Amino acid sequence: MDFSLLLVLAVIVTGIIYLLDALWFRPRRQKRVASAEAASHDGLDAATREKLEKEPWPIDYSRSLFPVLLVVLVVRSFIVEPFQIPSGSMRPTLEVGDFILVNKFAYGLRLPVVHTKVFEVDEPERGEVMVFRFPDEPSVNFIKRVVGLPGDRIRYEGKQLYVNGEPVAKTLIEEGPAGSPQQLLLEERLGSVRHAIYNNPRDPGPQMGEVVVPEGEYFMMGDNRDQSNDSRYWGFVPEENIVGRAFAVWMHWDGGLPSFSSVRRIE
Known part of the structure; x- marks a missing residue:
């Protein structure tokens, strides 16, 4: 619907x-x-x-x-639209059941239903968390992190992300964090954004040789790197599929009572 x-x-x-x-x-x-x-x-x-x-x-x-x-x-x-996180692909940044707010103005004003941009505002920046319409099924909304901008060269091998030939810096925070004992919790830096990611050292995960992001398109990845259906599998996100920038969690609901203890900005 x-x-x-x-x-x-x-x-x-x-x-x-x-x-x-x-x-x-x-x-x-x-x-x-x-x-x-x-x-x-x-x-x-x-x-x-x-x-x-x-x-x-x-x-x-x-x-x-x-x-x-x-x-x-x-x-x-x-202006702003609420969404609910349905999967764990953006853990640990976003948990299943988080209700988020998406800035619809950040990347330009678009007409509802037809999604035609009528007013330019700004372009996505590397490291931002973006909601977009899935290219293979535009009626479905996805949320991932912007990793590659138009013209960027992106490679992902051996759990390491490379942007324009340079490895993206990351540091270990914790081994086997609570709730994810098979994971490594790391801090990654994309542009000016520092954010947490998960890597499973026991899972070889996807390997992807270098690709060049086409003009007007973006390369997206989930923070839960070994449990994310993202651009490594299905390709790039066209600019016309952009919905907005996710900027806050305002509620969490996992089937019990709604909780507001996890209200926070999305980094």
Whole structure:
């Protein structure tokens, strides 16, 4: 189900009904009330007036819902949109059940549903966490970290990421961290961004020779390097598939009571 499409349709339908009422139906109701008052010597009683002024239910609902739906559409399409993390591919940065906020303005304004960019703002930077529409199935949203920018040369061999021929710096934080005893917890630096990653020393993982990121496309990887379906397997993300930049976790819910103890910025 495409929620954006449903929301746009709901705004259009309620907006048209709201407009038709303002231009056509409401003046006709007011005219009926005025005619009835003129024909009545004693004036209209409350029950009769209420009956004549009563709006049909589609108009009543549209008048109430249209402003709310319009605000939701504007905020969700152009400012910020919530998402839930469904998998562990971005651990330890993001856990399954984290609810995140995505800045829809960071990489330019795009029209809902058609995703056409109408206003340039900024371009993704290496190290940022980005939500995008999966190239092979655009109705599905993915979240990964930007590793390669247009023109970059990317290679991944022996658990080591190389950008433009240089190994990306990383340092060991902990062996067998709590909750992931088979992993190494490391800090990696991509551009100016320092962030944590997982590597499993017992898993050889994918090996990828050097590729060049095409113009207008991006190379994406998950922080859980051995458990991430990312650009190493299916290729690059076109600029038109970008949804926005993930910038905060605002809630965590794993099926029990929602928790706000993990509220944090996303690095």
